[in-house]
Amino acid sequence: METLFLFIATVAALLSVVATYLAIRARDMLSAVIFSAVQSTAYAIMFYIFMAPDIVLVYIPVSVGVLPAVTILLIKRTERYER
Amino acid sequence: MSDPTSLMFTTIFICLTVNIGMSLYGIFVRPSLVKKFIALTIFSDTLNCFAIALGFRRVVGSYPSIAVLAALPESPEQLSQLASTAVDPLPQALVLTAVVIGLAVYMFLAGLILMYYRYYKTTHVEVARGGRVG
Numbered sequence: 001m002e003t004l005f006l007f008i009a010t011v012a013a014l015l016s017v018v019a020t021y022l023a024i025r026a027r028d029m030l031s032a033v034i035f036s037a038v039q040s041t042a043y044a045i046m047f048y049i050f051m052a053p054d055i056v057l058v059y060i061p062v063s064v065g066v067l068p069a070v071t072i073l074l075i076k077r078t079e080r081y082e083r
Numbered sequence: 084m085s086d087p088t089s090l091m092f093t094t095i096f097i098c099l100t101v102n103i104g105m106s107l108y109g110i111f112v113r114p115s116l117v118k119k120f121i122a123l124t125i126f127s128d129t130l131n132c133f134a135i136a137l138g139f140r141r142v143v144g145s146y147p148s149i150a151v152l153a154a155l156p157e158s159p160e161q162l163s164q165l166a167s168t169a170v171d172p173l174p175q176a177l178v179l180t181a182v183v184i185g186l187a188v189y190m191f192l193a194g195l196i197l198m199y200y201r202y203y204k205t206t207h208v209e210v211a212r213g214g215r216v217g
Contacts, residue, residue, distance in 0.1 A: 014098060077200065
């Protein structure tokens, strides 16, 4: 059972690596924000498996909800594509 | 290393280290301030996840349930069982504080980036040093 949970955490860590790579490499800021939210979701899964459900309760509204919303507002006010 | 559990933990720590490296690349090399902002959030989240992973303790048998004190007043046996099976709560408290304070810092940085754009008409960092965009 615990091996299954740790396997889920490992898959989440690998997913976060892929999402971080795509977020850093993307020229379009909007897709970078979306990949950053995917990476935050993978970290939330890892927090839950590492027995920190209180962190998950704070981390999901902050890092999947508020921060992409603020960043999307910032991109809308400034420029979308990186030069 | 032949144990699959230690292999999984090694994979998780290597993934977190690779994330730290890639987000530092994004902070230092990428010219756009918004991309630096996104990379800074990823870097902060990775360090938080590192702290939580360092405070984790694997207890064989009682994995899906979280160790709590269910009875009041508690007996010394229950207290010793809790202390021997619970994870370290200090990194969790620090990370909880860091997430909330980080949100305020990111709001401030977003306001600064917006002011930069209104002054220089771009989010490229070289413009402030008199350089050329491109």
